[in-house]
Amino acid sequence: MTSTVTEAAVAADTATTTLTLSKAINSGLRRALADDDRVVIMGEDVGTLGGVFRVTDGLQAEFGKDRVIDTPLAESGIIGTAVGLAYRGYRPVCEIQFDGFIYPGFDQIVAQVAKLHYRSGGTVSMPITIRVPFGGGIGAVEHHSESPEGYFTHTSGLRVVSCSNPQDAHTMIRQAIASDDPVLFFEPKRRYWTKGDVTENLTNALPLHRARVAREGTDVTLVTYGPLVMTALDAASAAADEGVSIEVIDLRSLSPLDMDTVTASVRKTGRVVITHEAQLNGGVGAELAASITERCFHWLEAAPARVTGFDTPYPPAALEEHFLPDLDRMLDAVDRVMGRENSLSGWSE
Amino acid sequence: MTSTVTEAAVAADTATTTLTLSKAINSGLRRALADDDRVVIMGEDVGTLGGVFRVTDGLQAEFGKDRVIDTPLAESGIIGTAVGLAYRGYRPVCEIQFDGFIYPGFDQIVAQVAKLHYRSGGTVSMPITIRVPFGGGIGAVEHHSESPEGYFTHTSGLRVVSCSNPQDAHTMIRQAIASDDPVLFFEPKRRYWTKGDVTENLTNALPLHRARVAREGTDVTLVTYGPLVMTALDAASAAADEGVSIEVIDLRSLSPLDMDTVTASVRKTGRVVITHEAQLNGGVGAELAASITERCFHWLEAAPARVTGFDTPYPPAALEEHFLPDLDRMLDAVDRVMGRENSLSGWSE
Amino acid sequence: MARSLATADDATTEILGEGDFVQLIDPDGTRVPNPRFDPWVEDVTDEQLVDLLEDMVVIRRIDTEATALQRQGELGLWPPLLGQEAAQIGSARALRSDDFIFPSYRENGVAYCRGVDYGDLLRIWRGQAHGGWDPHSINMAIPAVIIGAQSLHAVGYAMGIKREGDDTVAIAYFGDGATSQGDVNEAMVFAASFHVPVVFFCQNNQWAISEPVALQAKKHISDRSPGFGIPSLRVDGNDVLAVMAATRIATDRARSGEGPTFIEAVTYRMGPHTTSDDPTRYRTADEVAEWAAKDPISRLERLLESRGALSDEVRTRVDAKADAVAAELRNAVITMPEPAALSVFDHVYAEQNPWIERQRAQYAAYLESVEGGE
């Protein structure tokens, strides 16, 4: 059913434009819809409105109501019908309006989307992409700032990714849709308005499962993803001023983790700080710390440190600055793994 | 509303009887129902049938249909109505029939049960116990052998516990129901028929959040919970025959983790193996490995090793022996942390 | 009062009026007689009608003031109830103070009826709390943002009421969009199965953000519950008297052991979904104008006028009340103290929890080190 690539598309491919992260996803979705008519977009308010963040803006007008579908208000219904569409050969792209609204669809994701390929002995595939604007920092009301990615990295059969910049946003959404496996696609909502150059030519794009060294360094590895990549890069700049060289890794893929890239860096630096907005307990950082320790034990100069959201529910907006890891907390942890004075110096267990 | 302790109850308190683990939970539920008439039991088939594992056997006959409630077949409905009952001052005990059926209730658990105390600024409490028979090893069909505890340890606001023997089963279910916080109570279904002495006298009982050293040892700490405690004890016996002294820790509480007990042991042994049935990626073992490394880095002789279910969906029964950690895989990991020949010797990353 | 209602077995339509719903006051302010509903509001005096008018004017003023506070940056967000005043006041004023309310985020007018403290009401929207008030102090749960979740809570609460043989009622408020959620449907299953004293109060305001009600339901929303064994009532939600009558019928059934009732109040969200929304993207000015002509406040004013019950003095009193509330509200917002940093760790658990206490202590040490270092 794939349509042939038109000349216009080829032209688009070679151009580079400056786009916000949300527009970069929009252009990725447009390409996916144009390239493969098995791709359908579905969710609450994705059609007429173009999504509450306008990520699907204009797509229904361009591709029609049977390709970009406003669904009834029911997340289990959205995911469950996407499973049926996948059974029929479609590649549905579901939008969950905000992170905190994914849980009513949890059963269909965990028991069906994630497991059907396995459950069917490989005879059925579930090329479903589930887009989730996630994370805090926008002063929102409750259930609108969560980071639920850890539930999905703990779920076998799913791929989980998160983008941090416009080019990756564009590239990765197209790769996610093209993947024959289900992909949870976490969009850093507070970076939707970040701008960057974007090309639609993916010839040299990094594969979806690969991490990216966002900044090279030699003293400490700082591993993160999604919204905190920018903060981590700022932290690295600030540290450089103080003579500490930080290597920043943008994981991009949270499941599978690209441990080759992470391991290479940590073996080089001997020190690692992991940071994410999600709760500490059992988060992606826990798996990273455990996996890094397993693979780099003899190279480590200090225990991997984690800088994360607290093990509280996401707090009211007035308190989110405390919950969210920021540059200072990252640098405090850098000091910790460097054996320098830090907030836990003198801390007794 | 608490009824006064009758003389019969006092007499029962001092007696010790031999019970299976399932009967020990049953007697704990009976005591909870008798001691506090705000306690209600609800779930599918818990009344007339007494539960598919007979854990609630006889309770409806004894306490009536408004205390032991057969509900319609809907997990979100069960948990959601329990929330309403808690609002009204009740202490509901919900049964989820099998591990794999908890996901339709996930939203009510994660967004309501876990968060309502926080969301309401401490004005509402949610003393809800959610019982979940979990884990594999009984040759069941799909969705009947899962270990979803990691989803809940990653959820702030919940307590998560698992028992491994009849006395703890009895004690802990009563403590869970008495707790003003919501508790996910994971019952090791393949150990339901394990027998042990049980007293109803809880005067000297360990608090619910504390781990237990199930066997002392000096060379390696083996940390586990629920169904694998028995396997770990067997492994420790086998290792003892080969001159390796294993300390076995039965965590009992998965959230909060009793890191004091774990840390003390690992600082003593310098080596730790963590084992559970749940998937590796982001499981309880990941948090343990990370937390242990953070707290015991300078005491560790080797990276914490994990022996867990694979990052696959739970497989068909014919393959579960491979998926489930057993004595041999535990000892292989013990060899690994001891620096002895093991399956990963010569393994290159 | 006489008690009469279509049971689940009757056709709901039996008691519906012309406009496919029950209406006691038409948009022109004319009192439309209805033999089945009238007995339920025959005790309502003109003075009481004026009180209802005052309530509606006040909550509209609260809405306007809160919207202004949001535009001025004093609130992070506000979900306007503009246009839904009759649905909220008519139902809330039909309740007893010991009835327990499970609202969504939009029932700020209902909360007003419960005597909520204005600071408590707006604390959420200022981003200082998830739930602003103590539910037990006003018998109203904190708002539910997860669409539909509260419907099950109401049913569970009502299971408790029933067990105790109490005669209070639980009521769940939700929107038209919410009826698509599994939870609302499961709530009907449980409510019917256990035959509990619960009222499902659906404000069909025609829109779920950008989605029209026709996307959620092919028939009237009130046609849904009878198939579950729950009788329903469909009323003009812009008619405060019809809403009050319906709610009295439903709560009376509940108190008398007759089980759950479903009310669809047909109304319209005149404003945006929230202050973040731009409704011009999905609906026409004509549609909005059409509904403006059905305004709940003007029609009650006209009715009172026609009865000579709306003197200048009354008008002045009502306006003064609205002014006073608005002033109090604004004051409560701008004088609200900021929460303390470490309160981020408060109330995660009701009991002592070593894991969270350790995090609190570590963060306290961090804050100290930062302050110390600055």
Next chain:
Amino acid sequence: MARSLATADDATTEILGEGDFVQLIDPDGTRVPNPRFDPWVEDVTDEQLVDLLEDMVVIRRIDTEATALQRQGELGLWPPLLGQEAAQIGSARALRSDDFIFPSYRENGVAYCRGVDYGDLLRIWRGQAHGGWDPHSINMAIPAVIIGAQSLHAVGYAMGIKREGDDTVAIAYFGDGATSQGDVNEAMVFAASFHVPVVFFCQNNQWAISEPVALQAKKHISDRSPGFGIPSLRVDGNDVLAVMAATRIATDRARSGEGPTFIEAVTYRMGPHTTSDDPTRYRTADEVAEWAAKDPISRLERLLESRGALSDEVRTRVDAKADAVAAELRNAVITMPEPAALSVFDHVYAEQNPWIERQRAQYAAYLESVEGGE
């Protein structure tokens, strides 16, 4: 065939017969005329009735044989369909082979109609696979054990059919208990909203494990869907002809662009819930005896006898077929090869996945070390 059906707006009862459902063959084997249903099965010859009888006898035999295999330890579990033969055969035989079926775990008779390989059918229950067959090869999804989940899958599939303008149909099978799940209700919302060619086929076998249908639904299950805008049919589920007619009506509507239909087939689970269940704990022998008198097979035998269409030769042929199938089934089970250890890692992902490949390699090394060490 004439096309006539109560729309959602009519009362479903309009087309119901005496026993509160449509019956074309009564328990004594008498053909009950029904002007609205008869046209839909007037083409069914005696030979075809014999074929339906054979199907029912065969799937009952499959059921008996599988139960025996379970008792003998060859299967881990089996969910008997005993008593539900007419519901499964009547519906399955009304479908076209390109219609797509979304079953629960109990539709093993339906799978038989699809020509499923016997090994594939029982692989699940022997614990060797989660789904035994390739859904695309027989146009039938693997069984859904999570109650109700498949109803949404059927609706999604039907959304695809509709988009393509195809005239195939998706059908979801589920039980009475499943109707309480949010998913089944959301499936009705989506099906009505998108007006898709889907059939909801509910086998109301009176029990959900130990819970009677009255706990799930206060009215007939078929009364539920009309409120969603989906017409329903309630038929005697022990009457193969009534079930067939209803399914033909529903699929014909779907093919003609008339949208979803809900069928409640009133039947009875004569056996335990599964081979692990002990139904004597929750239901009486009297109840079971009452339903035994309504057996779907005997009534069809009586009808055929009364028409002189059930010769000894036919009986022998049918029994021989059942014997042959049972033998094949048993053979397929006991000769089934064990899956290879490392296949535990197969098909977690469709694409290469380094994380899982590493685990596979590590476990392979472990197995080798164990074997090497032994």
